[in-house]
Amino acid sequence: MAFSITRRLVVAGAMLTAAVGLTAAGAHAQTVEEIKGKGKLTVGMLVDFPPFGITSADGKPDGYDADVAKLMAKHMGVPVDIVPVTGPNRIPYLLTGKVDVLVASLGITPERAKQVQFSDPYAAIEIGLLAPQGTAITKAEDLSGKSAGVARASTQDQSLTAAAPKDATIRRFDDDASAVQALLSGQVDALGVSNVVAQQIKQMAPQNNYEMKFVLRSQVQGIALRQNQDKLLAWTNGFLETVKKNGELNAIHQKWLGTDLPTAVTSGKS
CATH class of the missing domain: 3.40.190.10 (Periplasmic binding protein-like II)
Structure with missing residues (x-):
């Protein structure tokens, strides 16, 4: 009887191990x-x-x-x-x-x-510079004498500050929403922004024909x-x-x- 019980336990254990193995294989498909x-x-x-x-x-x-x-x-x-x-x-x-x-x-x-x-x-x-299609900007040097908005202390602030010429004006706002509003209202010529936010801006104001002028950084x-x-x-x-x-x-x-x-x-x- 003891041998029979032991054998049954071994068999049951083997079956359980096999079942767990099948479940794991399904979950951990390689x-x-x-x-x-x-x-x-x-x-x-x-x-x-x-x-x-x-x-x-x-x-x-x-x-x-x-x-x-x-x-x-x-x-x-x-x-x-x-x-x-x-x-x-x-x-x-x-x-x-x-x-x-x-x-x-x-x-x-x-x-x-x-x-x-x-x-x-x-x-x-992508972090880049957004501006109306007619704005003559194709590279960072073209910001000479122009203004660009960014959210303060953001990735776009850091990237644009490092790339912009000394005579460019970088206006820093407390958040993305304020910076976007500055672009929409014409307070700045361009905006440092991610491609995700850029798409939202394009949908908000399609009449302005905004486009990414150049990319500063990609992830x-x-x-x-x-x-x-x-x-x-x-x-x-x-x-x-x-x-x-x-x-x-x-x-x-x-x-x-x-x-x-x-x-x-x-x-x-x-």
């Missing part, structure tokens, strides 16, 4: 084949970072990142399951297998690369995977190369940011 095996691509995404991540009127994740995630799943041949994440929990969600990948506006940095593997860039936050974003997912990383980079070449990724960028893909995305490597 390859495209494993993702297809579980029947869907699970993607972590921010939903509070417009226009990259938003919640639609019907309560579903939407935005640039959502469209990229959907396109990725389409090319993989499976449905997509988008899981909302936050800035602090997005990497933990990936590392614990709650999601297969992150398409979550994650900037590629050396610090983060110690935790995750990054794909080639699929998007970028590229990558699709994040767990370490040692080499096969999935190779597939992801192949996918990005394809959709950059065939125009599908550019169409998403035009839809959400109103411009073509930045050079840092089309030519960049992580």
Whole structure:
């Protein structure tokens, strides 16, 4: 009897281990084949970072990142399951297998690369100078004798201050909203701003024909995977190369940011 009970416990333990192993394999899919095996691509995404991540009127994740995630799943041949994440929990969600990948506006940095593997860039936050189309500015030197607004102590303040000629006037405002209002009301000739805010300004005042005159700084974003997912990383980079070449990724960028893909995305490597 003791032998029988022991044997049953061993068998039950083996079955439990196998079941846990199967569950873990489903959660921690390492390859495209494993993702297809579980029947869907699970993607972590921010939903509070417009226009990259938003919640639609019907309560579903939407935005640039959502469209990229959907396109990725389409090319993989499976449905997509988008899981909302936050800035602090997005990497933990990936590392614990709650999601297969992150398409979550994650900037590629050396610090983060110690935790995750990054794909080639699929998007970028750009800091540049916005002005009406007719304003004769193509480079920082052209700000000579002109004025530009920035949010005080922001990245755009630091970047523009370093690049502008000495006889340019840089007007610093307490926040982005005040700086934007200064541009709209003609208090400044140009505005140091991110491409995200630039798109919002263009939508607010389309009659002014605002355009980015030049880029001061770029922060590229990558699709994040767990370490040692080499096969999935190779597939992801192949996918990005394809959709950059065939125009599908550019169409998403035009839809959400109103411009073509930045050079840092089309030519960049992580």
